[in-house]
Amino acid sequence: MSLISIRNVGKTFGDFTALRGVSLDVEAGTFVSMVGPSGCGKSTLLQILGGLLPASSGDIRLKDTPVTGPPREMIYVFQQYNRSLYPWRTVRNNVAFGLESTGIGGVEIQRKCAEYIDLVGLSGFEHHYPHQLSGGMQQRVAVARALARNPEVLLMDEAFGSVDAQTRAGLQDLLLRLWREYRFTVLFVTHDIDEAIYLAEKIVVLSASPATVRTAIATELGYPRHQVTTRESERYLAHRRHLYSLVFSDSAADPALVTA
Amino acid sequence: MSIFKTKFGGFLLILALLAVWEVAARSGVVASVSFPPFSKVFVAFANLMISGKMVVLVLPSIERLVIGYALAVVFGVSLGIAMGYFATVYNIFEPLTEILRPIPSPAYIPIAILFLGLEDTMKIFMIAFSCFFPILLNTYSGVRSVDLIQINTARTFGLGAGAIMRKVIIPAASPQIFTGMRVSLAISLIMVVISEMVASIDGIGFFILNAERSFRVLEMYAGVITLGLLGYLLNWLFVRFERRVLHWNFDATRREQL
Numbered sequence: 001m002s003l004i005s006i007r008n009v010g011k012t013f014g015d016f017t018a019l020r021g022v023s024l025d026v027e028a029g030t031f032v033s034m035v036g037p038s039g040c041g042k043s044t045l046l047q048i049l050g051g052l053l054p055a056s057s058g059d060i061r062l063k064d065t066p067v068t069g070p071p072r073e074m075i076y077v078f079q080q081y082n083r084s085l086y087p088w089r090t091v092r093n094n095v096a097f098g099l100e101s102t103g104i105g106g107v108e109i110q111r112k113c114a115e116y117i118d119l120v121g122l123s124g125f126e127h128h129y130p131h132q133l134s135g136g137m138q139q140r141v142a143v144a145r146a147l148a149r150n151p152e153v154l155l156m157d158e159a160f161g162s163v164d165a166q167t168r169a170g171l172q173d174l175l176l177r178l179w180r181e182y183r184f185t186v187l188f189v190t191h192d193i194d195e196a197i198y199l200a201e202k203i204v205v206l207s208a209s210p211a212t213v214r215t216a217i218a219t220e221l222g223y224p225r226h227q228v229t230t231r232e233s234e235r236y237l238a239h240r241r242h243l244y245s246l247v248f249s250d251s252a253a254d255p256a257l258v259t260a
Numbered sequence: 261m262s263i264f265k266t267k268f269g270g271f272l273l274i275l276a277l278l279a280v281w282e283v284a285a286r287s288g289v290v291a292s293v294s295f296p297p298f299s300k301v302f303v304a305f306a307n308l309m310i311s312g313k314m315v316v317l318v319l320p321s322i323e324r325l326v327i328g329y330a331l332a333v334v335f336g337v338s339l340g341i342a343m344g345y346f347a348t349v350y351n352i353f354e355p356l357t358e359i360l361r362p363i364p365s366p367a368y369i370p371i372a373i374l375f376l377g378l379e380d381t382m383k384i385f386m387i388a389f390s391c392f393f394p395i396l397l398n399t400y401s402g403v404r405s406v407d408l409i410q411i412n413t414a415r416t417f418g419l420g421a422g423a424i425m426r427k428v429i430i431p432a433a434s435p436q437i438f439t440g441m442r443v444s445l446a447i448s449l450i451m452v453v454i455s456e457m458v459a460s461i462d463g464i465g466f467f468i469l470n471a472e473r474s475f476r477v478l479e480m481y482a483g484v485i486t487l488g489l490l491g492y493l494l495n496w497l498f499v500r501f502e503r504r505v506l507h508w509n510f511d512a513t514r515r516e517q518l
Contacts, residue, residue, distance in 0.1 A: 047412075050416060051415075052412050052415060052416065069415075070415050070416050070417075070418060072418055074416070075416055075417070076412070076413075076416040078409050078412070078413065080409055083407050083409040083410060084409050084410070084413045086410065086428070086431070086432075087508055087509070087512050088431045088432075088434075088506075088508045088509070089508075097414075097417065097427070098417040100427075101417055101418050101419050101423060102418075129508055129511065129512065131508075131511065131512040132511075149417065
């Protein structure tokens with residue numbers, strides 16, 4: 001049984017059909033990237049999966065339980081870290097935000113905050129406010145806040161899309177390191193094909209709107225990855241060629257069940 | 261020049277204007293019993309302060325202001341949150357507030373007198389009523405404009421509606437709630453004076469009007485100066501409180517301006 005099972009999911013906004021017949025299975029512990037033409041509904045699919053948006057049709061299950069609201073095991077990380085962090089809370093209290101609703105005690109919250117702030121390299125910034133940090137540091141706070149909850153699934157929506165290229169590379173490697181250590185499942189939506197290949201074990205390609213799953217590709221690039229050598233490898237470049245032609249061609253494929 | 265970098269120049273301007281007042285009155289350029297020199301007004305003001313008469317004068321006004329303002333904050337923020345959060349409540353009350361709001365509050369005083377009499381109840385009601393609308397408006401527009409990403413972040417962490425209200429919506433809307441409270445603070449001072457001028461036997465508003473009617477011109481001016489100082493003090497207290505509660509907002513917006 002897959003950890004996440006998406007069956008024939010559709011989403012309409014009035015007359016507009018964003019998703020049609022999306023089916024996808026995700027196995028526990030995998031790192032899955034989702035790419036597709038801009039505006040194709042990648043984020044919509046991720047929000048439905050995270051229980052933030054109801055589907056218009058179809059069935060979504062997490063560990064065989066239908067998703068009707070945000071499940072405890074999944075945490076959604078937004079692209080807009082500057083709007084997702086709470087400006088009235090310090091770094092530590094932003095990380096604590098996700099723990100306060102779990103019923104664990106104050107001492108344990110403090111311990112976990114310190115642990116995860118350290119994990120993303122922000123020790124010493126506990127008492128800073130978000131506006132006092134750079135964009136990359138703010139997104140690291142958001143990652144620490146998500147991971148402190150020990151989620152089984154991390155849903156990342158263009159999570160590194162708003163930072164400069166160097167900072168982005170740093171965040172990618174940080175995420176990969178944490179993923180290899182904790183083995184949570186990642187669904188990483190991005191419009192950046194290079195980022196998708198660099199990070200993921202499996203890449204799901206969505207068609208233009210209304211989105212359906214066109215295909216899924218196993219990267220087979222192995223870990224750890226390296227910003228220079230991985231991106232120079234033959235296999236990486238082959239994926240890159242293939243994915244660019246897929247995403248930029250407009251022919252829609254038959255909605256097929258794809259196991260990622 | 262360095263005096264323009266601090267408020268020192270601004271205080272100099274006040275002193276200069278007071279000097280012009282003094283000279284104009286003493287030299288006879290503006291000769292009138294209605295226009296005594298500032299020094300005499302200041303002496304009258306100092307006498308009121310030293311004798312303790314000022315406290316007796318101002319205390320009833322402050323009491324009305326504080327009670328009326330507090331009522332406006334409680335009701336304005338509560339209904340404002342309900343209107344901002346529940347579309348149904350908004351749809352029911354928004355047209356009513358839009359019709360009531362443009363009518364200048366002093367116009368309600370005769371009605372308030374008919375129903376509530378001439379005593380404190382009427383004055384407190386008028387202050388509360390006038391202060392209510394800016395707080396209400398700013399609260400519901402603040403609540404309605406809370407970023408959906410802030411709310412969805414709370415949802416992904418499993419917070420329920422009550423916790424989202426307490427931990428996200430109210431803090432996020434608080435800068436705008438404070439804006440409404442600041443506007444209403446000025447209104448509260450205006451309404452306390454007006455209501456006391458219309459119907460009262462004590463308070464600073466009554467004192468100023470009564471001094472004018474009994475030709476105690478020095479005391480009349482001293483009363484006006486007292487109001488200026490009282491308004492300044494109230495605003496100073498408010499800003500201190502606001503900076504304490506919203507320090508994160510002051511720091512964040514200051515950085516954006518740099």
